[in-house]
Amino acid sequence: MADMLAIKAETLEDVATRVFxxxxxxxxxxxxxxxxxxxxNLSGHDSHGVIRIPAYVSQIKAGRIVADGRPIIVKEQAGAAVVDGQRGFGQVAASFALDVAIRKAGETGIGGVSIRHCNHIGRLGDYSEEAADRGYIAFVSYGSAGPTSGHSAxxxxxxxxxxxxxxxxxxxGKEKRAVVDFATTVVAEGKIQVARAKHAELPPGSIVDKEGKPSTNPEDFYAGGMILPFGGHKGYGLSLVAAFLGAGLTAESAATEGRGGGVFVMAINPRAFADEDAYTSTIDNLASAVEAVPAAPGFSKVLLPGGPEANSRAERRQSGVPVAPDTWDAIAKAAQELGVEMPKL
Ligand SMILES: NC(=O)c1ccc[n+]([C@@H]2O[C@H](COP(=O)([O-])OP(=O)(O)OC[C@H]3O[C@@H](n4cnc5c(N)ncnc54)[C@H](O)[C@@H]3O)[C@@H](O)[C@H]2O)c1
Known part of the structure; x- marks a missing residue:
C-alpha cells in the first residue's frame, strides 16, 4: 500500500472550498x-470525504450537479414538507431539509421532510449529529431502486x-448520545473507492463479481460486480425501506419500470414526549449501562454508535487526515483544470 499523506483539516477544507x-x-x-x-474525513469515513472532490467537479461539468442550485420548499403542512433540491449539491439540500424538519418538530413534535431532485448527500451521520447537537432525535435515509441500477442486488x-x-x-442525551449511520450493504461503495485508491483488498463477503462469485478485489466490483446487502434478508429489508420511503415520499407521478429514489429526513422533539430532564437522564443512563457491559475477547470496551467517529475526530484534528497519494493527485488534477493553486505540503 502506498504511504499515506497526513494533511491538516483546514488545508483540505480550504482546497475543497476553492475548487468548488x-x-x-x-x-x-x-x-x-x-x-x-x-x-x-475527520470522522474516519474517508469514503465520503475529499476523495469525492474530482467526481463532484465532473458532475458539475456534466450538468448533473447545478453548482448554484439552492433548495426550496415545494409542499408544506404542519409536521411535513417536501423540499426540491433543484439538483444542487445534496449536502446543501439535506442540511436545509434537516433545518425544516427540526423547525417542524419544534412546532408539532415530529417533522418529516422528503427531498426530490437531490444529489449525493455524503455522510448521513453528519445530519444526525447536527440534530443531536440541537437536542433532536433524527432519522435520515437515502435510497434508490430500479432494474440494473445501483450497486447492490x-x-x-x-x-x-x-x-x-x-x-x-x-x-x-445530555452527556451521551448515539449516532447510528451505515449503508445497508456490507460496505459503502465509497469504501471500495478508497480500497481501490490504496490498492487494498476488500473484506471477504463484501462483494461478488459480475458472475456472482465471491471476490475481495475492488476492480471486480467496477467490472460489473455487486455489493451484498448486510445481514442477508435483514439488510435487504432495510435497504428496501430506504428506497421505498425515498421514492414514495418524493413522487410527483407514479413510478414507471419500478424505478425511483430520494431522501427522507425526520426530526423528533423528545420534549414533546417526555420531561426534558427525565428524557436526557434516561438516555444517559441507558448509554452508560451499555458502555458498562464487560468487553468480549478481542475488544477493549463497548462503544456507543457514533463513538468511533468522535474518537477519530479528536485524533485526526491533531494528527491530520490521512489521504492516499492517488486521491491527492486526483484532487490536484481537478484543481489544476480549474486554475486553482494547490497548497505545498
Ligand atoms: N450518501 C450516500 O449515498 C451513502 C451511501 C452509503 C454510505 N454512506 C455513508 O458511508 C458511511 C460509511 O458507511 P458504512 O456502511 O461503511 O459504515 P460502517 O460499517 O463504518 O458503520 C458505521 C456505524 O457503525 C458504528 N460503529 C462502528 N464501529 C463500532 C463499534 N466498535 N462499536 C459501536 N459502534 C460502531 C459507527 O459509529 C457508525 O454508526 C456512512 O457515513 C454512510 O452515511 C453514504
Whole structure:
C-alpha cells in the first residue's frame, strides 16, 4: 500500500472550498460542502470525504450537479414538507431539509421532510449529529431502486437493483448520545473507492463479481460486480425501506419500470414526549449501562454508535487526515483544470 499523506483539516477544507467555488459554486455553498466532506474525513469515513472532490467537479461539468442550485420548499403542512433540491449539491439540500424538519418538530413534535431532485448527500451521520447537537432525535435515509441500477442486488437476486441505501439515527442525551449511520450493504461503495485508491483488498463477503462469485478485489466490483446487502434478508429489508420511503415520499407521478429514489429526513422533539430532564437522564443512563457491559475477547470496551467517529475526530484534528497519494493527485488534477493553486505540503 502506498504511504499515506497526513494533511491538516483546514488545508483540505480550504482546497475543497476553492475548487468548488472555481467550478461555479457560490462561496457559502462551496464552504458548506467542503466542511461536510472534511468532517467525514475527520470522522474516519474517508469514503465520503475529499476523495469525492474530482467526481463532484465532473458532475458539475456534466450538468448533473447545478453548482448554484439552492433548495426550496415545494409542499408544506404542519409536521411535513417536501423540499426540491433543484439538483444542487445534496449536502446543501439535506442540511436545509434537516433545518425544516427540526423547525417542524419544534412546532408539532415530529417533522418529516422528503427531498426530490437531490444529489449525493455524503455522510448521513453528519445530519444526525447536527440534530443531536440541537437536542433532536433524527432519522435520515437515502435510497434508490430500479432494474440494473445501483450497486447492490436484492437478497436472493443476481442483478444490480438497489443503491447502498444508507440509514442514520441520532439520539441525544445530555452527556451521551448515539449516532447510528451505515449503508445497508456490507460496505459503502465509497469504501471500495478508497480500497481501490490504496490498492487494498476488500473484506471477504463484501462483494461478488459480475458472475456472482465471491471476490475481495475492488476492480471486480467496477467490472460489473455487486455489493451484498448486510445481514442477508435483514439488510435487504432495510435497504428496501430506504428506497421505498425515498421514492414514495418524493413522487410527483407514479413510478414507471419500478424505478425511483430520494431522501427522507425526520426530526423528533423528545420534549414533546417526555420531561426534558427525565428524557436526557434516561438516555444517559441507558448509554452508560451499555458502555458498562464487560468487553468480549478481542475488544477493549463497548462503544456507543457514533463513538468511533468522535474518537477519530479528536485524533485526526491533531494528527491530520490521512489521504492516499492517488486521491491527492486526483484532487490536484481537478484543481489544476480549474486554475486553482494547490497548497505545498
Ligand atoms: N450518501 C450516500 O449515498 C451513502 C451511501 C452509503 C454510505 N454512506 C455513508 O458511508 C458511511 C460509511 O458507511 P458504512 O456502511 O461503511 O459504515 P460502517 O460499517 O463504518 O458503520 C458505521 C456505524 O457503525 C458504528 N460503529 C462502528 N464501529 C463500532 C463499534 N466498535 N462499536 C459501536 N459502534 C460502531 C459507527 O459509529 C457508525 O454508526 C456512512 O457515513 C454512510 O452515511 C453514504
Amino acid at each position: 467555488a472555481a467550478a461555479g459554486t457560490p462561496e457559502d455553498l462551496a464552504a458548506h460542502v467542503a466542511r461536510h466532506l472534511v468532517k467525514a 436484492p437478497f436472493g437476486g443476481a442483478q444490480r437493483h438497489f443503491g447502498t441505501n444508507p440509514i442514520s439515527f441520532g439520539i441525544p
